[in-house]
Amino acid sequence: EPEVTQTPSHQVTQMGQEVILRCVPISNHLYFYWYRQILGQKVEFLVSFYNNEISEKSEIFDDQFSVERPDGSNFTLKIRSTKLEDSAMYFCASRSFGGPNYGYTFGSGTRLTVV
Amino acid sequence: AQKVTQAQTEISVVEKEDVTLDCVYETRDTTYYLFWYKQPPSGELVFLIRRNSFDEQNEISGRYSWNFQKSTSSFNFTITASQVVDSAVYFCALSEASSNYQLIWGAGTKLIIKP
Numbered sequence: 147e148p149e150v151t152q153t154p155s156h157q158v159t160q161m162g163q164e165v166i167l168r169c170v171p172i173s174n175h176l177y178f179y180w181y182r183q184i185l186g187q188k189v190e191f192l193v194s195f196y197n198n199e200i201s202e203k204s205e206i207f208d209d210q211f212s213v214e215r216p217d218g219s220n221f222t223l224k225i226r227s228t229k230l231e232d233s234a235m236y237f238c239a240s241r242s243f244g245g246p247n248y249g250y251t252f253g254s255g256t257r258l259t260v261v
Numbered sequence: 262a263q264k265v266t267q268a269q270t271e272i273s274v275v276e277k278e279d280v281t282l283d284c285v286y287e288t289r290d291t292t293y294y295l296f297w298y299k300q301p302p303s304g305e306l307v308f309l310i311r312r313n314s315f316d317e318q319n320e321i322s323g324r325y326s327w328n329f330q331k332s333t334s335s336f337n338f339t340i341t342a343s344q345v346v347d348s349a350v351y352f353c354a355l356s357e358a359s360s361n362y363q364l365i366w367g368a369g370t371k372l373i374i375k376p
Contacts, residue, residue, distance in 0.1 A: 177362070188352065189352065189364070191363045194363050237306060241362065246313075247294070247313055250356070250362070251308075255305055257304065
């Protein structure tokens with residue numbers, strides 16, 4: 147069964163450093179998402195991406211965050227200058243055209259620890 | 262206002278008991294999807310079920326069953342004859358056509374199954 151692949155599985159970074167989280171969505175999917183889960187809390191939507199542009203973003207997704215699909219296969223989330231409160235699990239998801247009935251798949255997440 | 266409410270923060274039962282996890286949602290869309298995910302201590306999101314707003318049929322999958330009632334805006338999840346391996350956090354989520362099918366998550370219910 148096709149999978150969404152996220153790398154790395156765990157990243158530790160120093161406060162103020164830039165970090166890039168990588169995702170390889172399912173190849174024929176068209177819509178891409180990033181979600182965040184702070185330890186012990188619920189999962190929160192960050193951003194959705196379609197046709198090479200952001201289609202929706204939450205209040206969490208401020209100027210410190212950016213996304214891009216640099217090469218048609220990877221989908222990346224960049225945090226420009228990490229803060230302690232960015233420590234969380236970050237999940238990438240992708241879905242196909244036509245709504246979730248046709249596929250909506252999550253990666254296994256990247257655990258980001260900012261020290 | 263919460264769009265997805267999981268009022269039970271934590272439930273603890275003894276193995277082999279039946280347990281129901283509640284989920285109440287709020288939406289103005291006529292086209293939407295409801296999801297249940299399981300999150301074990303390892304942190305990944307394990308997909309359990311997806312149900313669209315046009316299909317109110319209840320579903321059974323082994324020991325798991327789901328009761329979708331549009332009249333009460335609820336999508337409850339029952340585990341029959343619970344097992345220790347069912348211990349996890351369970352999340353209910355809503356996905357609306359009007360917001361590009363981003364998932365809106367409940368706060369989760371931590372389920373503890375005691376041997």
